[in-house]
Amino acid sequence: MANLAAGCCAANSRSPARILSRALPATAHGHTSGRFVVNISRYNVSSLVSDAQEVDLISRTNRHFDRRMALLAQWATAVLIACAVFAPAITAQATTPTAARSSAPAHKRVAADAAPGAPVKTIGNRNAPITMEVFSDYQCPSCGSFFENTLRAMIQDYVANGKVYLVHHDFPLQMHTYSGQAARWANAAAMIGQFQDVDAALFDNQAKWPVDGDIEKYVAGAISPANFKRIQAILKGCAAAPPTSKADRTVPQVDPSCPVDQYIVQDIVLGYQVPVQATPTFIIHYKGQSYPASSGIITWPILKQFFDTLLSQ
Amino acid sequence: MTQNETRRNLARTLLLLGRLALAGIFLFAAYAKLKPQAALPWSGSSIKTSLSLFAMQVDSYQLLPPQLVSPAAHFLPPFELFLGLWLLSGVLLRYASLITTLLLAAFFAVMVRTYMAGLEINCGCFGPGERLGPLTLLRDGSLLALALAVTIGAFLQGRKRRTESAPVPPVSAPQRAD
Numbered sequence: 001m002a003n004l005a006a007g008c009c010a011a012n013s014r015s016p017a018r019i020l021s022r023a024l025p026a027t028a029h030g031h032t033s034g035r036f037v038v039n040i041s042r043y044n045v046s047s048l049v050s051d052a053q054e055v056d057l058i059s060r061t062n063r064h065f066d067r068r069m070a071l072l073a074q075w076a077t078a079v080l081i082a083c084a085v086f087a088p089a090i091t092a093q094a095t096t097p098t099a100a101r102s103s104a105p106a107h108k109r110v111a112a113d114a115a116p117g118a119p120v121k122t123i124g125n126r127n128a129p130i131t132m133e134v135f136s137d138y139q140c141p142s143c144g145s146f147f148e149n150t151l152r153a154m155i156q157d158y159v160a161n162g163k164v165y166l167v168h169h170d171f172p173l174q175m176h177t178y179s180g181q182a183a184r185w186a187n188a189a190a191m192i193g194q195f196q197d198v199d200a201a202l203f204d205n206q207a208k209w210p211v212d213g214d215i216e217k218y219v220a221g222a223i224s225p226a227n228f229k230r231i232q233a234i235l236k237g238c239a240a241a242p243p244t245s246k247a248d249r250t251v252p253q254v255d256p257s258c259p260v261d262q263y264i265v266q267d268i269v270l271g272y273q274v275p276v277q278a279t280p281t282f283i284i285h286y287k288g289q290s291y292p293a294s295s296g297i298i299t300w301p302i303l304k305q306f307f308d309t310l311l312s313q
Numbered sequence: 314m315t316q317n318e319t320r321r322n323l324a325r326t327l328l329l330l331g332r333l334a335l336a337g338i339f340l341f342a343a344y345a346k347l348k349p350q351a352a353l354p355w356s357g358s359s360i361k362t363s364l365s366l367f368a369m370q371v372d373s374y375q376l377l378p379p380q381l382v383s384p385a386a387h388f389l390p391p392f393e394l395f396l397g398l399w400l401l402s403g404v405l406l407r408y409a410s411l412i413t414t415l416l417l418a419a420f421f422a423v424m425v426r427t428y429m430a431g432l433e434i435n436c437g438c439f440g441p442g443e444r445l446g447p448l449t450l451l452r453d454g455s456l457l458a459l460a461l462a463v464t465i466g467a468f469l470q471g472r473k474r475r476t477e478s479a480p481v482p483p484v485s486a487p488q489r490a491d
Contacts, residue, residue: 142433277444278433289351291366292441296373296434302382309365313358 119190119263121168121199124159130307131285132164135171135267135276138182143280144206146297152200153300158307168199169267171276172244178213180242180264185219187260188234189227197222198231234259245271286310328470331463332400335413338456339397345440346390364390370437374427392416407471410464417457424450 134151136143151166158164170186172179182202189198201222202215209215220228237257244252245268252268254261274281274293284291284306346367349359368386371377377385396416399409420438427434428445436445443449 286351289353291350291362294366294369294373294435294441295444296432297375298369298372299379299382301379302368302372305383306362306365306369309362313362 119187119195119260120193121170121186121190121195123155123166123168123196124164125162126165128159128162128165129286130158130164130310131167132282133167133169133285134280134282135169135271135274137171137173137176137179137279138186138202139176139179139206139210140173140279141206142278142297144203146280147200147203150298150300150303154303158304163311164307168195169270170264171268171271171279171281172242172264173279174244174246176210176244178210178215180244181213182209182215183264184235184238184242184258184260185215185231187263188231189219189223191234191260192227192230194223194227194231243268245276249275284310287313324466325470328463328466331459331466332403332406332410335410335456335460335463336397336400339393339400339413342439343390343394343397346393346437348440350441366441367437370435370441373432373434373437374423375432376423376427406467407464410460410467414457414460414464417453417460421450421453421457424453 132154134146136147154164155166159166168186170183172183186195186198186202189195198219201218202209205218209218219231223231235258238255238260240255240258242258243254243261243265246252249272252265254265271281274283276293276295278295280297281293281295283293347360347363349355350363350366353359353362364387367390368383371386371389372379372382396409396413400406400413424436424445428447428450432445434445435441436443436449438449438453
């Protein structure tokens, strides 16, 4: 080692070998020291390592060192790039204060603002451990399928057993001609406590009433004539076009002569806050925590599994 | 440094960056699916809940029967974590990148099929809340292209390394004709 270090200073001024030479005691460099000179001369005489071999060894050491340093630099650069790319996404995910992340259920915030006598578009026990809020459009086929294949089973099983409290929010899409009008019927029914029957009737006959817009016929078939007359009375002044959600997220106009429009608009605004990007969209709340909004058709066994996981927490 | 060496170093650097980018993406994807989705601390229970939530996203693709949805949802995030770590380690890179490419190709095909079918659902790619749309398709298509490039690079580098390290056949001495 001493020989290599001594040799390095003469043969190659750069390299880790030079660093090694710096670590040697000062006397080792002193050419006036007899013992050192003897040693050097002994190495030279015996020719254990020739100059050419020494240079080759040093240059190989240097190459290895350079390569390692280059690799280290590449890794450091890559890690920095990865951090720069992913840090904003991670930070955004951690700090975005969406309505879905807020701990207060959306429907509870609305209920606090709603006027007395507001329609109750809920099914089940308000004190159930799980609250599920569904943003739906009565004319949207996916919403119909979600209601028939998932929500109906859920209502019969987990809502009836007091495990889930189902909250309906209207989010009529502009692209559907009659969904706003259907929402009016559902809200008027909710005002007289007949929401569940009318809600089911609208979804059950989803393939029929959008053909000619004759929603009245199917609502009349779902409730008693007396209740139907009360609903008709509520909707008497609703002549203008019903409110629907807009692609540009503007708040739709409320028809002052139609008592249910304000409630539909409230749901639409709430949907914008979630944000609802498609229907059906649902949010699940459990133990004061809100889980991120999900969209699309989820089958009952999978939804039930999620509820069971929550209940087993 | 010769031009050849410069080119080789550049290729090596690009391969490294591509590999690390893929590793980072897969690790982030696994993290986003496994992390507690509500304001809960990390625990076995919160991971179980996150996986159940991810199962709903898998289900919304309407591709698998309900009995296969849950196993798929419980397999994918840990597998993404494993792939991310494998890519990060650089061990047997050819196989790691090949499996990554195949997985991304499968994801991309499913996403295109779902988008073409008009289903308006969440992508589920990096956790919940991201709608499947043209931008997500573009992003996943780009990731697939990156994975393909890394795979090709890894195979080419492996072949070059094998060629360089192959032993030189000994030169037989010329035989003297008596």
